[in-house]
Amino acid sequence: MIQIIIIAAIVIIILAILASGYVKAPPDIAYIISGFKKEPKILIGRAGVKIPFLERKDNLIVKQISVDIKTNGYIPTLDFIGVDIDAVAKIRVKTDEEGIKLAMKNFLNMREDQIVIALTDSLQGNMREIIGTVKLKELCTDRKKFGDEVQEKAQKDMNALGIEIISCNIQRIDDEKGLIVALGQDNMSQIQKDASIAKAQADRDVAIAEAEAKKAANEAQVLANTDIATKQNELRIKQAELKKESDIKQAEADAAYEIQKEAQRKTIEVTSAEANIAKQEKEIELKRKEAEVKEQELSATIKKQADADKYRQQQMADVELYKRQKDAEARKFEMEREAEAMRINADAKKYQAEQEAEGIRAKGVAEAEAIKAKAIAEAEGIDKKAEAMAKMKDASILEMYFNILPDIAANVAKPLENIDRITMYGEGNTSKLVEDITKSTTQITEGLTQSLGFDIKSVLAGALGAKVLDSNKESGKETVKKTKEEQ
Secondary structure, three states: HHHHHHHHHHHHHHHHHHHHHHEEEOOOOEEEEEEEOOOOOOEOOOOOEOOOOEEEEEEEEEOOEEEEEOOOOEEEEOOOOEEEEEEEEEEEEOOOOHHHHHHHHHHOOOOHHHHHHHHHHHHHHHHHHHHHOHHHHHHOHHHHHHHHHHHHHHHHHHHOOOOOEEEEEEEEEEEEEHHHHHHHHHHHHHHHHEEEEEEEEHHHHHHHHHHHHHHHHHHHHHHHHHHHHHHHHHHHHHHHHHHHHHHHHHHHHHHHHHHHHHHOOHHHHHHHHHHHHHHHHHHHHHHHHHHHHHHHHHHHHHOOOOOHHHHHHHHHHHHHHHHHHHHHHOOOOOOOOHHHHHHHHHHHHHHHHHHHHHHHHHHHHHHHHHHHHHHHHHHHHOHHHHHHOOOOOOHHHHHHHHHHHHHHHHHHHHHHOOOOOOOOOOOHHHHHHHEEEEHHHHHHHHHHHHHOOOOHHHHHHHHHHHHHHHHHHHHHHHHHHHHHHHO
């Protein structure tokens, strides 16, 4: 029984000892149990047993800690502007095997404020180094980039201490010359300027849109008014044309009545002219009244739409110009028709004159043929005389030829004495007439040559020489050519 009690007492003592060595570490604190084994036991958020008297328990804070980093004075930036920066870094102990071993060597059993004091100097030094590599404007415009650079720079030193930098945020930036405020004011001025420009541009766009809308509406109104005026003008023109036709018919009837009533053509023409003049005066008066009415309408419209006055007047001027152009085209068409009629009449007269000239020429040729026949008859009558004359010398023959040649030419041209005037059209008609007369004379000469039985040209050639005859031919040709050119 005593043995059982002793055993029970031993067991209770052992359990008490074990119970006194039971530990449970929270998630934000690491318990380091060391002494019994070569490698310490690390408990984070779990339970364990520490052997009393043989092992010891140490604490290591592993929760997130905030470290306030300040420059404690103005530090020059890359552009030599002193700045005072306040930042906050979030750090914690690395919980991996290597990191926690390093942290145990540096921060074991330290309180939170002690750890902050131990890390502040290192973090401030790294921040001062980064400040010297950036410009003031970059610090103000991109704080995150600056915080990341400080975190990256300081993390290299923290790795040796077993510390991890979770984040680094810039809380405040001041400069000793107040340049940050000036930059803000400049930026504010630029923003206000951009806002003013944007508002002005928006107002301008609205004004332009309204002006374009008003312009489009005004142009549509002007076009509508122009179409109305054009249609009204076409109606007036049509009415004037119908009235003109009616007046013409009435004038024709009046003229017929006046012709029957009056005996003299002159009185009828005077009366008709007076009627036309009176009608034109009435038409002018009517147009003047219409113009006055139109002017009053335009005056009333102009008072309501002063902005469209110049454009509307231009449109009305175009309408009037169009009317005048049409009237001018009508007058041009009438004049062309009259000119065409005159041309046709002139062609008819020309054809008549050509027929008369052709008749005269035919008559002259006929008379020349009659003279030729008469000359041939006379030649046959004196045939025997010619045989006797054959014994005569060539001089006598030429004398007889030149004596009769003027009579031949006179008889050929005699029909022209009965012509009072000859009107010729085209080129070369005068020379044609002269050529016909010369040809008739030549035909008579050739008839004499055939009837007399000798060649007058040969006789002339023998008497004067072939060279003189050729010279006369060339001279005659040049004379005929010169006559043609003069004509």
